[in-house]
Amino acid sequence: MTSPPATKPYDPLRLCVYATIAALAWLLGPIAVVGFALLGFAGYLRARRQGLTRSKCVLRDTRLVLAYLAILALAGTAAIGWRVYQLLS
Template identity: 75%
Template sequence: MTADDPRSGETSAKGQPYDPRSSGTPAKGQPYDPLRLCVYATVAVLAWLLGPWAVLGFAVLGFAGYWKARRAGLTRSKCLLRDTRLVLAYLGLLAVVAVVAIIV
């Protein structure tokens, strides 16, 4: 456990509780952790290895998450498409394309 681990009850260098969903800006004196780049690489490897099955899985997972968030009131996303209706349409289209690729 690190000093910034929420289970330790400790705080970051700024005196704020550790929040893994923070903006990614490191606390003063802390190096930037490019975790998202590792996540992107992992997703790319899974898509490469599993092909359309991975695309289908991630599309369905994303669609379910955005559907739940939209029902809870989210209308604007941090996604490049911004509008959650567009994000849902995009993820639905990806799922359909993946199914077609699996069948054909």
């Protein structure tokens, strides 16, 4: 009698990716926030132009995702400006 084929165990790769992004954000601070937000914004803008209107993102509507990413980029830029201001004063 042969045993049934073993199923592959779940690979939590996303968790490793999330941890890496969090580490980069922690190390680079607002620069990482701006970079990832702009990268995400560009990706969603391109996808929207190609017809994507619903996303797997929690916000679902790509317009909301674009607004969220734009706000993150602006907040990161403000934080960078604040840090530069503090260094120069």
